Each structure stands twice: as structure tokens, then as C-alpha cells.
Amino acid sequence: MKLYELKEKLSAEMRKSYSIFHGLTITDISIDKPISLDNPYYTGTQKESKKSFKATFIINKETVREFFANCTQEETNNGSAKFDIIIDKIYVSANMTLMIVAKKISETGLSQREIQRRKLHKYCLNNNIYKRNRKILNGFVLKILAITSKTSTIESDITRNIGLRDTQSIHIINCDTSQAIAQAINNYSATEEYSLIVLHRGGREDEHMGIFSSQEIIDAIVKSPIPIASALGHEQDKPFVTLVTDIDYSTPSAFAKEIKKHNETLIEIQRGLVQKITLDLKQIAKNSLNNSSSSIRSIESYANEIHGKYALTIKSSISNIELYIQSITKSQANNIQAIQNSIKNTIEKLALHARKEIDKKLEAVEKHAKNIERDKKHFIEMKALSKRKNKQIILAVSVILILIAIFAVLF
Numbered sequence: 001m002k003l004y005e006l007k008e009k010l011s012a013e014m015r016k017s018y019s020i021f022h023g024l025t026i027t028d029i030s031i032d033k034p035i036s037l038d039n040p041y042y043t044g045t046q047k048e049s050k051k052s053f054k055a056t057f058i059i060n061k062e063t064v065r066e067f068f069a070n071c072t073q074e075e076t077n078n079g080s081a082k083f084d085i086i087i088d089k090i091y092v093s094a095n096m097t098l099m100i101v102a103k104k105i106s107e108t109g110l111s112q113r114e115i116q117r118r119k120l121h122k123y124c125l126n127n128n129i130y131k132r133n134r135k136i137l138n139g140f141v142l143k144i145l146a147i148t149s150k151t152s153t154i155e156s157d158i159t160r161n162i163g164l165r166d167t168q169s170i171h172i173i174n175c176d177t178s179q180a181i182a183q184a185i186n187n188y189s190a191t192e193e194y195s196l197i198v199l200h201r202g203g204r205e206d207e208h209m210g211i212f213s214s215q216e217i218i219d220a221i222v223k224s225p226i227p228i229a230s231a232l233g234h235e236q237d238k239p240f241v242t243l244v245t246d247i248d249y250s251t252p253s254a255f256a257k258e259i260k261k262h263n264e265t266l267i268e269i270q271r272g273l274v275q276k277i278t279l280d281l282k283q284i285a286k287n288s289l290n291n292s293s294s295s296i297r298s299i300e301s302y303a304n305e306i307h308g309k310y311a312l313t314i315k316s317s318i319s320n321i322e323l324y325i326q327s328i329t330k331s332q333a334n335n336i337q338a339i340q341n342s343i344k345n346t347i348e349k350l351a352l353h354a355r356k357e358i359d360k361k362l363e364a365v366e367k368h369a370k371n372i373e374r375d376k377k378h379f380i381e382m383k384a385l386s387k388r389k390n391k392q393i394i395l396a397v398s399v400i401l402i403l404i405a406i407f408a409v410l411f
Helices: 003-021 061-070 112-126 155-162 178-191 215-223 252-290 293-325 330-410
Strands: 025-031 041-048 051-058 083-092 098-107 144-149 170-175 196-201 228-232
Touching: 003 083, 061 098, 112 215, 144 155, 144 178, 155 252, 170 178, 178 196, 178 215, 196 252, 228 252, 252 330
Parallel strands: 051 098, 144 170, 144 196, 196 228
Antiparallel strands: 025 041, 025 083, 041 051, 083 098
């Protein structure tokens, strides 16, 4: 056997031996630099007791792309990450360095929850979901769709704190899959029957809480024409979907209290608006008493402007208040109804008073105008009389002058 033949045979036998490592997974490997598409060569280290073992890993672009499919570079290249590497090929270089070609890489010790979170985070980044304009609550929250897990009972938790009168204002759906939750959001948000849809469940992050976080649900939240809120878990234990919803409440109980506060705030705003309108009407009445006839037209114009500006608002406000009254306790309803009646009576009295004062002013103006017309007629008559008297005087003077001249000639 020739020497070169011996070398080739030895190499062939070694290659056969290396093939037995194909598919083997090496765990807990630290890599010397961030994984990227730019450089396929990495030094991998694994420490055992006081010793450290090294090898050169070759990670091609396809393997890197597959690795980054469900995560971002920032999440994995944080300096402390360790990796599991599945061997494709293995050999020893001329300088006796162990060379390992990676078939697949993954981060060591990741839970399924963390893997899912990273996948959804990458999806949101790629689709600019975090940066979108989030929907807000418009007007009173009068009807709520609450979506919860299959075995969760949340009715008493909501109704105890939210201030709505009965469960007809709250529709609860129990779902056991992410697909069912996404479908419920799509179906019910399209009708725009509800003021708000809330993902609602207490407790810690577990498999039941996990169904609220999926790509299908994220898409449904983004497409919904009405706000989608979340009231899930505890302040320190929140599922991923809370980063995507239009409004996130810290706990289920906090959700109910905040909605009640929101409705009560709107009631106060409507009361303030009615008070402002009342003050405007009082100002109109005051101006009608103090201004001259020329300003009456200005007052009427201002009154029409105020009416045009606030007529729809008053109608909308009273309508919203009446709708909210249907959803709160009877005592609250009676109080608000009494306030409404009092405001209506006040506005009617002020409007009647203002109209009477305006009529008085108009009557005085008309009387004054008649007096002016009478004085004008009298002035014209006096002027004509004065002209006639002037002519008579001139004629008399002329006659006297003629008589004087005749008398002078004769004598």
C-alpha cells in the first residue's frame, strides 16, 4: 500500500466515524459573539467544573434565518444567552480544531410561554402594531361584551363594581380556544352593538390564560371598529395580549371601577354643559334689558347662535343621560331625572322672561318710531307755513317801498 493510499483510507474511515454524530444535540453552549448573517464562524464554549471546552461552530445563513424566524436579535444576543446546537457535520481541522457544522440552533431552557411571547413580539414589530393609533372610549359605556375562559365565572365581579343596573348590559362569552376568542371579537365588533369588548379573567398566567395571546386575536383587536380592552391576571403577571389591546386595566376589579368612574365623569361634564347654557341664556336676558333697540337684533342673533351651537349637544346629552339612567340604580335615575326637569323648567322660564323683555323693547321702539314720524310731519307743516309767511312779508315790504317812492315823486 502506498503512503497516499493509507492517508486516503484513513480519511475515509474517519469520515465514516464522524457520521455517527449527525443529529446529535450539544446543549448549554456559550457563543463568543452575536449571531448574525454576516459571519458563519463562531467560537463555542462549554464549562464543566473548572475546565472549559471549545469548538468552532459553522452556522450558515439558512440556519440563522430559521433561528430568527420566531425571535428578534435583541432578545437572543443579550450576552447571557446559551444555545442548544444540533450537529449536521463534524470534523477536525488541520490544526486539530474541532469543527462543527450546525443543522439547527435554539436558545437553551426557553419555556413554551417565552417562545410564544417572542414569536408574537416579532410579529407585532414587523407589522407596526405597537405604533398604531389605539381606539378610545367614546361616550357612555352602556353595553359590554366580556370574553373569558371556559370555566371562569366573572359576572358577579363585574356587576358588583361597575354600577350598571342588570346583567342585560353585560354579555359574557366563555371560550376555550384562541380561535374562538378571535372569532367572537370579529363577529360582535362588526355589529357595533357594544360600547366595549373586554378580555376578562383573574388569576395567574397558566394554560387557560395563555389562550388570550395569539396572532389571530391580535389581528382581530387591530381590525375591530370598537375598543378592545384587557382586564387579565394581576399587575405583576400579565399575558402578552395586554401589550396590544386598546386599553389595559391592571386587574378585573380595576376594570369595573374605572368604567363606573368614566360614566360618572361624563355625567358631570354634561351637567356642566347645561349650566353653561343656562348662564348664556341669563346673559341674553340681561343684555335685552340694558341695550338699545339697535342691540336687540344683536341679542336675537346671539340667541340664535347659542341655540344653533348647543341644540344638538343638548339633545345628544339628554339622550345619553336617559340611556345611562336605564343602566343605573332607581334612586340614581330619580335624582338625575329631577335635575333634568329642574334644568328644563329653568331654561323655559328664562326663555319666556327674555322673550317678554324683548317684546317690551320692540314695543317701545315702535312707539318711539311713531313719535319720530309725527314730529317729522309737524316739522314739514311748520316749514311750509314759514315759507308762506315769508312770501307775505316780502310782498308787504315791496308794497310799502312802492308807496314811499310814489309819495316822494308827488311831493
